[in-house]
Amino acid sequence: xxxxxxxxxxxxxxxxxxxxxxxxxxxxxxxxxxxxxxxxxxxxxxxxxxxxxxxxxxxxxxxxxxxxxxxxxxxxxxxxxxxxxxxxxxxxxxxxxxxxxxxxxxxxxxxxxxxxxxxxxxxxxxxxxxxxxxxxxxxxxxxxxxxxxxxxxxxxxxxxxxxxxxxxxxxxxxxxxxxxxxxxxxxxxxxxxxxxxxxxxxxxxxxxxxxxxxxxxxxxxxxxxxxxxxxxxxxxxxxxxxxxxxxxxxxxxxxxxxxxxxxxxxxxxxxxxxxxxxxxxxxxxxxxxxxxxxxxxxxxxxxxxxxxxxxxxxxxxxxxxxxxxx
Amino acid sequence: xxxxxxxxxxxxxxxxxxxxxxxxxxxxxxxxxxxxxxxxxxxxxxxxxxxxxxxxxxxxxxxxxxxxxxxxxxxxxxxxxxxxxxxxxxxxxxxxxxxxxxxxxxxxxxxxxxxxxxxxxxxxxxxxxxxxxxxxxxxxxxxxxxxxxxxxxxxxxxxxxxxxxxxxxxxxxxxxxxxxxxxxxxxxxxxxxxxxxxxxxxxxxxxxxxxxxxxxxxxxxxxxxxxxxxxxxxxxxxxxxxxxxxxxxxxxxxxxxxxxxxxxxxxxxxxxxxxxxxxxxxxxxxxxxxxxxxxxxxxxxxxxxxxxxxxxxxxxxxxxxxxxxxxxxxxxxxxxxxxxxxxxxxxxxxxxxxxxxxxxxxxxxxxxxxxxxxxxxxxxxxxxxxxxxxxxxxxxxxxxxxxxxxxxxxxxxxxxxxxxxxxxx
Numbered sequence: 001x002x003x004x005x006x007x008x009x010x011x012x013x014x015x016x017x018x019x020x021x022x023x024x025x026x027x028x029x030x031x032x033x034x035x036x037x038x039x040x041x042x043x044x045x046x047x048x049x050x051x052x053x054x055x056x057x058x059x060x061x062x063x064x065x066x067x068x069x070x071x072x073x074x075x076x077x078x079x080x081x082x083x084x085x086x087x088x089x090x091x092x093x094x095x096x097x098x099x100x101x102x103x104x105x106x107x108x109x110x111x112x113x114x115x116x117x118x119x120x121x122x123x124x125x126x127x128x129x130x131x132x133x134x135x136x137x138x139x140x141x142x143x144x145x146x147x148x149x150x151x152x153x154x155x156x157x158x159x160x161x162x163x164x165x166x167x168x169x170x171x172x173x174x175x176x177x178x179x180x181x182x183x184x185x186x187x188x189x190x191x192x193x194x195x196x197x198x199x200x201x202x203x204x205x206x207x208x209x210x211x212x213x214x215x216x217x218x219x220x221x222x223x224x225x226x227x228x229x230x231x232x233x234x235x236x237x238x239x240x241x242x243x244x245x246x247x248x249x250x251x252x253x254x255x256x257x258x259x260x261x262x263x264x265x266x267x268x269x270x271x272x273x274x275x276x277x278x279x280x281x282x283x284x285x286x287x288x289x290x291x292x293x294x295x296x297x298x299x300x301x302x303x304x305x306x307x308x309x310x311x312x313x314x315x316x317x318x319x320x321x322x323x324x325x326x
Numbered sequence: 327x328x329x330x331x332x333x334x335x336x337x338x339x340x341x342x343x344x345x346x347x348x349x350x351x352x353x354x355x356x357x358x359x360x361x362x363x364x365x366x367x368x369x370x371x372x373x374x375x376x377x378x379x380x381x382x383x384x385x386x387x388x389x390x391x392x393x394x395x396x397x398x399x400x401x402x403x404x405x406x407x408x409x410x411x412x413x414x415x416x417x418x419x420x421x422x423x424x425x426x427x428x429x430x431x432x433x434x435x436x437x438x439x440x441x442x443x444x445x446x447x448x449x450x451x452x453x454x455x456x457x458x459x460x461x462x463x464x465x466x467x468x469x470x471x472x473x474x475x476x477x478x479x480x481x482x483x484x485x486x487x488x489x490x491x492x493x494x495x496x497x498x499x500x501x502x503x504x505x506x507x508x509x510x511x512x513x514x515x516x517x518x519x520x521x522x523x524x525x526x527x528x529x530x531x532x533x534x535x536x537x538x539x540x541x542x543x544x545x546x547x548x549x550x551x552x553x554x555x556x557x558x559x560x561x562x563x564x565x566x567x568x569x570x571x572x573x574x575x576x577x578x579x580x581x582x583x584x585x586x587x588x589x590x591x592x593x594x595x596x597x598x599x600x601x602x603x604x605x606x607x608x609x610x611x612x613x614x615x616x617x618x619x620x621x622x623x624x625x626x627x628x629x630x631x632x633x634x635x636x637x638x639x640x641x642x643x644x645x646x647x648x649x650x651x652x653x654x655x656x657x658x659x660x661x662x663x664x665x666x667x668x669x670x671x672x673x674x675x676x677x678x679x680x681x682x683x684x685x686x687x688x689x690x691x692x693x694x695x696x697x698x699x700x701x702x703x704x705x706x707x708x709x710x711x712x713x714x715x716x717x718x719x720x721x722x723x724x725x726x727x728x729x730x731x732x733x734x735x736x737x738x739x740x741x742x743x744x745x746x747x748x749x750x751x
Contacts, residue, residue, distance in 0.1 A: 006596075021525070099642050120643035121527040122597030143645065144527030183527055207524040208532070 006128055013317040016128045016137040017310050019146040020187040028191055032156050034309035035302070041078055042304065051312045052081035055112040059085045060102075060127075061140070062118040067276060068140050068150075071300070072115045075307035084111070099123070100130060107132055113315060114138070121145035121180075136314040138307075144178050150275050151184035153306040155192060157299050158230055161271055165189075171198040171224050171266075172215075173256060174234035174283050175205045177245075181275045182234060183213070190214050200224035200256070204245040221256055225265040232273045233258050233283050249282050259285045263293065271295050327743060328352045328367055334374025334704060338381065339677035340684075340693030349379055351700040354743035358696060370745070372738055374704050378672065381680035381692050382414025382701030382739065386504075386581050387557055388632035388654060390416070390447065393434060394423025399634040399721040401435065405444035407654045407720035409747040412703035412736040413630075414445050415691065416654075417683075419504070420452040421479035427452035427463040429471035436472060444746050446701070448687065450477040450504050453492045459483040462492055466499050474687050475555070477504030480604075482539055484510055490546055497552035502688070504555045507539035507564070508605055516645055518560075518608040522591040528644065531606050533561040540567050547576065555686055556580040558631055560605035562615030569624040579686045580624065582616045583631035584660045585651050589613070589726065599640045599647040600726035603631075620678055621670055627683040628675075630657040634722020652722030656713065658705065659732025666733050672707070700743035709735035 007016040014027060041047055057076040059069050069085060076083045088102065097105075106114070113136045116124045121143030128137040141147040162168060170189055176182045176199050189197050190213075199210060200218045211217055218224030225231065236252060246252050258272065272284075272294045280286045289296060331349040336359065338344075343359075350358040350366050357363045385408070391399040408416055418435060420426035426435070432449050439447035451468030455461050457479045465476050476496050482505065483489040496503045512535035517523040519530025540556060544567060547554050559565060559582050571578045585603060590610050593601045601607055619625040633650025640647050658679070665675040684692025691699045710733050715723055739747035 098638060099646070118643060120645040122645075123643035125597055126643045142527075142643070144529070146527065180527060183525075208519045208530055209521045209524055212521040212524065 006125060009317060014314050015317055017148055017314055018124045018128055018137065018139045020148045020151050020184045020191065021146070023191060025191055025193070028152070028155070028188060031152055031306065031309050031313060032159060034313060035156050035305040038308045039302070039305040041308070042301070048078055048080055050080050052076065052079040052315060055081045055315060056110065057081045057083050057113045057115060057311070058106055058111045059083065059115045060106065060117070061085070061087050062123070063141070065117055065141070068117065071303045072140060072307055075304050075311060078304065079308055079311060081311075099126070103127060103130060107135065111135065113311065115140050117141045119143055134318060136318055138310060138314065141180055144180050144183070146184045147180040148184045149303070149307055149310060150181050151188040152310065153299055153303040154185050154232065154273060154275070155188050156306050157273065157295055157302050158271065161295070162229055165193045166195050168194045168230065169196045169198070169228045170194055170230040170232065171200055171228040172232045172234065173200040173221060173224070173258065175236050175240060176201050176210060176234070177205045177207050178237065178240070179234050185232065186213050186215055198224050198228065202246070202256070221262050222265065225262055228266045228270055230271045230273060231258060231263070231266055235275065235277065236279060236283050253282055257281070257283055257285060258288050260287055260291070263288055273299060276300065328369050329740065329743070329745065330368035330371045331374050331379055331702070331704065332371055334377045334379035336379045336694065337672055337676050338694040339673055339681040341695060342673070343694070344673055349694065349702070351702070351740065351743050354700055356694055356696055356698045356700050359694065372704065376706065376708075377704050377737060378707050379702060379704050380676045381694055382703045382741065383412050383658060383679045384415040384683040384687070384689070384692055385413050385632065385654070385657065386417050386627050386629040386683050386686065387419060387583070388416040388630055389634070389650070390418055391634060392422070392438060393431070398636050398639070401438040401447060402442040402444070403721045404632070404634065404654060405439060405442045405447065407718070409444040409739045409741065410719045410736065411654045411656070412658050412705060412739050413654060414701035414703070414739065414741045415448060415689070416445055417448045417450060417474065417687065419479045420450050420477055421457060421481065425452050425457050425479070426450065426473070427455055427457070427468070429467055432468065432471040432473055445741055448474045450475050450479070452476065453478055453496065453503065454483065454488065457481050459485055459488055461488070462495055465496055465501055469499050469501055474689070475502040475504050478506055480506045482506060482508055482510060486542065486546070489543070493547060493550050493552045493554070497550050502553040502555055502686070504557055505543060506557050507536050507543065509535045509539050512538070513604070516602065516606070517594050518591045518606045520591060520609060522594055526594065526597065528594070533563060533608065533612070536561050536605055537563040537567060540564050544571050544576065544578065547578070551577070553577040557629070558583050558586070558605060559616065559619075559625065560586050560608050560612060562612045565615050565619040565624055569619070572624065579626045581627035581629050581683070582620060582625050584628055584653060584657055585631070585726070587613060587617050587620065587628070587664055588660060593726065597644045598726060599642065599644050600651070600724055602644055602647050602649050603651055604649040617664070617668065621668070621674065626678065626686055628657070628661055628678045629683070630654050632720070634720050635724045637723065640724045650724070651726065652718065652720045652724045654720050655718045656725060656727050656732060658703070658736060659713070659734055660727065662707065662734035663732055700740055702740040703736060704738040705734050705736045707734050711735060
């Protein structure tokens with residue numbers, strides 16, 4: 001069974017949200033439209049909806065993350081759910097209880113949704129295969145594989161500014177090799193019919209046969225950024241310098257960093273995006289990050305509405321009597 | 327014990343023999359074919375009509391987990407599974423715990439196998455002390471203790487100077503060297519580096535991790551004249567390199583694991599930990615080249631690469647699981663399925679499972695000549711059946727082939743002239 005099929009019920013409705021790969025445009029549009037309707041909640045005097053009242057959401061983070069966890073927590077709380085945050089260190093040196101044991105224990109606390117982040121690709125899917133059928137699993141990042149809620153908030157942000165996807169040219173710049181954000185975003189953009197998706201990176205930061213994902217490959221921003229509508233910069237992890245992938249941060253910034261000069265190659269109204277947290281002076285110049293084309297903080301705001309949408313859709317599908325959740 | 331195997335189709339690749347005839351077994355040896363030897367009084371008659379009678383299978387790589395990992399399996403449990411699979415000889419690589427780098431470990435394994443009595447267990451000694459790739463193991467003593475060869479035990483030697491000396495030293499004592507080519511620096515990944523690893527976000531192991539090491543090793547052995555066997559090849563290019571070396575007359579042989587002839591990288595989609603193996607499952611093109619290599623003889627043996635695991639070892643996200651497939655139970659059934667689907671002659675297939683590996687090891691068995699050890703496998707070639715977990719006799723239940731249709735069913739296995747397995751429906 002593939003990842004795509006395990007996240008859907010027999011009617012093709014989302015039970016879990018593990019990856020954007022293989023979903024239909026209808027699935028993504030439903031999430032985007034729902035998020036749009038939920039976006040107003042934050043501007044109300046009482047920032048809460050009763051949708052998930054009485055439900056318990058567990059943030060199960062096996063990999064440190066403050067930002068993503070916080071937005072999931074906020075999304076759940078705005079839907080009136082009870083939230084439990086569990087940070088489980090998984091240093092390979094300390095072999096604790098198995099993932100399955102951890103899972104069984106938390107399941108026994110009668111929760112309704114697991115939001116999972118794990119350093120191993122496929123971890124969220126593993127959990128979805130092993131949880132009790134009434135529990136929804138949301139992937140908050142698994143290894144290099146997928147980060148589908150990030151991809152959805154990215155396309156949500158793009159759609160608010162540039163709703164005509166077929167005419168859209170998007171460039172994703174930086175460490176594609178290790179990026180779950182890039183993989184999920186590429187799938188989401190292709191499903192929504194984006195005109196052209198480009199990746200820009202040195203050969204060391206591109207996965208094998210990356211073209212098979214349906215992208216155009218560029219090795220230099222001078223070529224790849226020309227006339228694009230959206231630029232998505234990826235975070236560069238410091239560890240990459242030691243892995244013989246890059247000589248230095250300075251050289252990376254000089255060749256690939258998004259500066260005002262490079263931004264000028266793109267369309268005049270191009271959006272600058274970044275999944276955060278940003279490394280100023282490594283992948284992006286401060287003037288660009290804080291400049292008028294940057295929608296980086298808007299992405300953060302939108303992340304809450306998008307996660308609220310995904311939570312209410314998946315848990316809603318679990319609640320249906322004909323949901324085929326066995 | 328005198329055993330008469332009556333009316334079976336006897337296939338003996340060593341003698342290119344294929345005919346319906348009787349086999350006479352007496353005191354552990356093949357006593358006659360077709361003609362009843364003088365003084366032969368059958369104490370037991372096995373009706374083999376409609377069945378194939380062939381040499382017992384010889385498996386070039388089976389990890390029995392003893393000594394060291396008895397929670398996974400034991401020599402007794404795995405040799406019993408081997409017997410049920412028609413396998414009468416198993417080669418145990420040196421990466422046990424303790425490592426097979428001193429005669430005492432060889433002796434221990436021999437004693438345990440003898441006590442179990444289900445199959446012959448042969449050992450490969452370590453090329454280097456503790457398999458660390460730093461200093462040579464006492465290979466002469468290991469040979470004297472009974473090791474049929476020496477090897478890297480799945481931990482390739484990175485230091486080329488040490489490897490060169492190890493090969494030279496092995497040549498001195500006429501030992502065949504069993505190498506598993508996979509560059510440690512290039513093989514931290516979990517999947518073949520290609521479209522599937524890119525989609526799944528799994529760190530990749532590129533084909534050059536294997537072919538680069540083979541190319542290096544072939545250059546090294548050119549002047550040493552040592553016999554080298556490359557185990558568990560996974561890439562099309564590797565088969566080409568070995569074929570070219572053989573054509574040049576280098577004393578080089580190679581094998582493939584049966585799962586590499588059936589599965590590809592696509593079987594990892596869905597992060598199936600049962601398909602987590604090393605070397606990784608590669609592309610369809612690689613799989614097809616391995617099939618061709620086995621068919622044309624570049625790869626002289628097919629093995630199970632048996633690696634039984636407890637269920638916890640396979641339960642988790644792919645990267646947290648251990649590699650390997652429990653393969654003794656399915657070696658013959660998967661091989662016969664290949665032969666059926668691709669029209670391979672049974673003679674060829676049985677050769678790769680018996681006489682081929684026997685020659686690589688320099689064994690007196692693997693054939694049905696009069697006087698040979700009476701290691702025999704009798705199977706019904708027409709039975710096809712669906713593999714269920716309950717069929718696996720190995721303690722390791724880790725198999726991606728559960729639910730697959732297998733071809734052929736072992737009905738009897740004779741080891742050293744004794745009936746060690748008989749199928750009961």
